Amino acid sequence: MKLNSVIAREGYTWIQQGIWLFKQNPLGFFMLVFIYVFVAQLAVLVPILGVFAVLILTPTLSVGFLTACRQAIVKEPLRPMVYLIALRSGPIIRKRILQLGLIYTILILVLSIALSALVDFEALLPLVTSDQPLTAETLHQIYELLAIGGLLYIPVAMLMWFSPILIAWTNMPLAQALFSSFIACWRNRGAFLVYIAIWIVVLIIIPMAIGAGLNALNLEQVASFIVAPISMAGLTVMHCSFYATWKACFVEDAAPSYFA
Template sequence: MKLNYVAPKEGYTWIRQGIWLFKQNPLGFLMLVFMYVFAAQLAVIIPVIGVFAVLLLTPTLSVGFMTACRQAIQKERIKPSVYIAALKSSPIVRKRILQLGLVYAAMIVLLSFILSLLVDFELLLPLMTSDKPITPEALRQVYLVLFFGAMLYVPVAMLMWFSPVLVAWEDMSVPQALFSSALACWSNKAAFFLYLSIWSAILIAIPLTIGMIFDAINLGQVASYIIAPISMAGLTVMHCSFYATWKACFTDNEVVMPV
């Protein structure tokens, strides 16, 4: 396994490769993303335990989706059971992937605690529990949550981007996988910046624009029927493009994806 250094423009190439990969089995990939979103929504209903379970299993599910990407390239059928591929592996991999889940959960808890010190959540609670108009101060807190949340999550994302696959496929220890993942992201930060900027425009700017257009013509309720499938498809393609980032940043003997 060798770490690669790629040009900034590769960030765009990863998205193109994600689209290509999605086309290999669109129904299979959509099924996997829908299952994850549905399970996450159910988990939120169960206080504390449900959210912790999702965080604990996030690395496992990540390996499952990456395994599905492999299967799609090899023209194999994608099954829901692919999500537990890491847990069906060797005992050492199973132990490490769950340890990685604990690390991820701990980092998210720490991130949430720090965010609570920077933002006044008491102003935000009425927005989620009532239909009262948004005050300027509440809107300011919303922007602060988005800004500080994104900044705090960047190092977490760098540590977790490749570490589940490095643990499951490359037999790395948890500390080694976390370090290698962060190093790969930092070494290719320009490509990742372009990659994430494009996805931000696709998944955030485009739905907001559609919503504003439909609100302007008094069809705001109709917008959700258009935005939801577009967002689901975009989210699925983005998950497929994660595999492209893996193939670009690390060298192995597998099939190379088309440009």
Template sequence: MRLNSAAPKEGYTWIRQGIWLFKQNPLGFLMLVFMYVFVAQLAVIVPVIGVFAVLLLTPTLSVGFMTACRQAIQKERIRPSVYLIGLQSGQFICNRILQLGLVYAALILLMSFVLSLLVDFEMLLPLMTTDKPITPEALRQVYLVLVFGAVLYIPIAMLMWFSPILIAWADMSVPQALFSSWLACWTNKAAFFFYLAIWSAILIAIPLTIGMIFDALNFGQAASFIVAPISMAGLTIMHCSFYATWKACFTED
């Protein structure tokens, strides 16, 4: 496995390649993303255990989706069972992927603890449980959650971006995969910055703009019927583009 260095403009190319990959089997990829979102929402209903289960299985699901990308390129049929392929790759690979899930859950727990020290969650709780109007101070806390959350999650994302695939496809140990993933993201940080900036505009700015236009026309309730499909398609294409980042940053032997 060889690490490559990508030019900053490659961030845009990864998105184009993700669009191309999505076109190979749009229904199959949409099915996988919808399954993940649906199951995750059901799991969150179960206090603590449900959230932990989602975090634990996130690397497994990542391997499954990346495998589906390979299958689409090879014109193979994508099945829901592809999500389980990481657990069916032998005992050593299965154990390592589950260990990586434990690491990810621990990192998210640590991030949540640090975030709780920086933001007043007690002020945000009424926003989620009542219909009271948002106060300026509560809005400030929302912005702090978004900013601090993004900053704290970046190192976790760098560690986890490629590590599930490096374990499943390159037979690396958990520490080696985490370090290699971080090194790949850091080596290509300019391309990743460009890549994430474009996706932020697509997944955040476009839905907000559509919502504002519909609100101005007094069709606010109808906006969800347009924003939801666009957001789902954008999220699916973004997941497809993860495979493009893998092919650009690593060369398989």
């Protein structure tokens, strides 16, 4: 296993490869993403425990989806039980992947505390949950919250991006996996900036623009039928493109290239 460096425009290539991978089994990938979203929404209905369960199992689910990407390439069928493959990979990997989930949970908790110290949630929440239209000031506060939260999440994302796969697929120790993931993201930061910028446009800016346009035409009910499928498709392709980032940033010895 060797760490690789790529040029910035490779971030766009990762998305192209994600689209190619999605086309190998679109219904199977839609099923896996839908199951994840549905189960996560059910889990968070359980006070406190549900949220912690989702966070702790996030690395496990990540390994499952990327394993499904491997299966799709070789034309194997995709099944929901693939999400549990990391927990079935032996006691050492299972222990490490759950420890990684615990670390992720702690990091998110610390991030949430830091964010609450910077943003006045008590003042913002009533404005967001009220039936009144959002004012320009409220929208500014929401965007500010998203920007601050995104910046604070960057180092967490860098630690967690590849570490589940490094643990599950290369049997790497926990600390080394976290360090290697961070270094891989930092070394390829140009490509990741391009990659993330494109997904921000696809998953946030375009749906918001479509929704705002339809609302201006008094077609609010139509907006959900248009925006939801676009967002779901984008989210699924994005998950598929995670595999492309792995193949680009880490080179397995004598491994064949899966992408043209």
